[in-house]
Amino acid sequence: MSEEFDELTEEQVYADLPDDPEQAFVILEKFFREQSEARLARTDNSTDQRVIYVDYISKVIAAINELGIAAQFETKIPRISDVDFNTYAEFGKNVQHYRTTLQIRQARRNKGYSVGFDSATKQKIRHHVEQVRSVLQKLEVNKAKKENLLKKLDAFLAEVDRDRTRFEAWGAVVIQAAEVLGDAADKAEPARKWLDSISRLIWGAKNDEDAAKQLPAPKEVKQIEPPKKSDMDDEIRGGNRILCPTYCLS
Numbered sequence: 001m002s003e004e005f006d007e008l009t010e011e012q013v014y015a016d017l018p019d020d021p022e023q024a025f026v027i028l029e030k031f032f033r034e035q036s037e038a039r040l041a042r043t044d045n046s047t048d049q050r051v052i053y054v055d056y057i058s059k060v061i062a063a064i065n066e067l068g069i070a071a072q073f074e075t076k077i078p079r080i081s082d083v084d085f086n087t088y089a090e091f092g093k094n095v096q097h098y099r100t101t102l103q104i105r106q107a108r109r110n111k112g113y114s115v116g117f118d119s120a121t122k123q124k125i126r127h128h129v130e131q132v133r134s135v136l137q138k139l140e141v142n143k144a145k146k147e148n149l150l151k152k153l154d155a156f157l158a159e160v161d162r163d164r165t166r167f168e169a170w171g172a173v174v175i176q177a178a179e180v181l182g183d184a185a186d187k188a189e190p191a192r193k194w195l196d197s198i199s200r201l202i203w204g205a206k207n208d209e210d211a212a213k214q215l216p217a218p219k220e221v222k223q224i225e226p227p228k229k230s231d232m233d234d235e236i237r238g239g240n241r242i243l244c245p246t247y248c249l250s
Contacts, residue, residue: 008031010031013027013028013031020106021067021068021069022067022069022102022105022106023106024063024067025063025064025067025069025099025102026099026102026103026106028059028060028063029060029063029095029099032056032059032060032063033056033092033095035056036052036053036055036056039052039055040052048080049085050080050081050083050084051080053083053084053085053087053088054077054078054080054083056088056091056092057077057078057083057087057088057091058077060091060095061075061076061077071098072094072098073091073094073095073098074091074094111164113166113167113168114164114165114166114167115164115165115167115202115205115206115209116163116164116165116205116209117160117165117201117205118205121201121205122160122161124201125157125160125198125201126157126160128194128195128197128198128201129153129156129157129194129198131190131191131194132153132177132191132194132195133150133153135188135190135191135194136149136150136180136191138187139180139181139184139187139188139191140184141180141183141184142180142183145176145179145180145183146180148176148180149173149176149177149180152169152172152173152176153173155169155172156169156170156172156173165202167202170198170199170202173195174195174199177191177192177195
């Protein structure tokens with residue numbers, strides 16, 4: 001199995017599922033598929049592989065039904081006696097198509113709840129985060145709460161280093177900061193100001209992105225009309241040819 005699921009039990013995977021049903025399905029299906037492939041790799045000729053095929057199919061169908069998402073393929077669990085490799089491969093192909101659809105949909109949705117920063121903005125955000133850290137280190141507040149906030153700041157900076165930063169990473173910081181800084185009264189005011197500065201940078205960048213999307217399309221450039229044909233042209237090319245040099249008659 002991949003490093004993502006190494007040493008994880010099904011119970012642990014279930015416990016850490018995201019709330020979004022489509023995201024949860026993508027994670028679960030990958031786990032079930034890797035489970036199945038690992039079991040198949042360990043089988044020998046004496047093992048009935050149809051049991052493994054049906055286990056994968058039944059788990060994927062259970063996830064679809066329980067998460068309440070609509071699949072565009074057959075979701076009836078087959079009998080073991082009716083299953084062979086072709087059944088497994090065909091079902092896997094349909095699930096792959098469905099999974100790709102969900103991943104594309106999630107990516108487009110996430111883009112709406114994220115923002116991209118230029119280098120200068122990223123540098124300002126890192127500076128502000130360091131100022132928040134400096135204030136936190138001096139506050140006499142619950143140690144566990146403080147450590148939790150510092151971890152969320154680290155996770156937020158990791159997001160900032162990517163091409164796009166998800167709003168949920170910053171939201172986690174703000175929620176935890178409200179709990180920690182509320183215990184410190186006036187001494188936490190400098191940290192609040194730095195956090196407000198980060199928020200302004202985030203929303204400023206997002207507003208710039210939205211404004212760029214709404215720019216009007218460039219106006220169509222009008223073509224210059226060719227010069228109109230005059231009566232003199234007809235006269236020169238008509239009866240009075242003697243007045244026109246040879247090259248203008250070609």
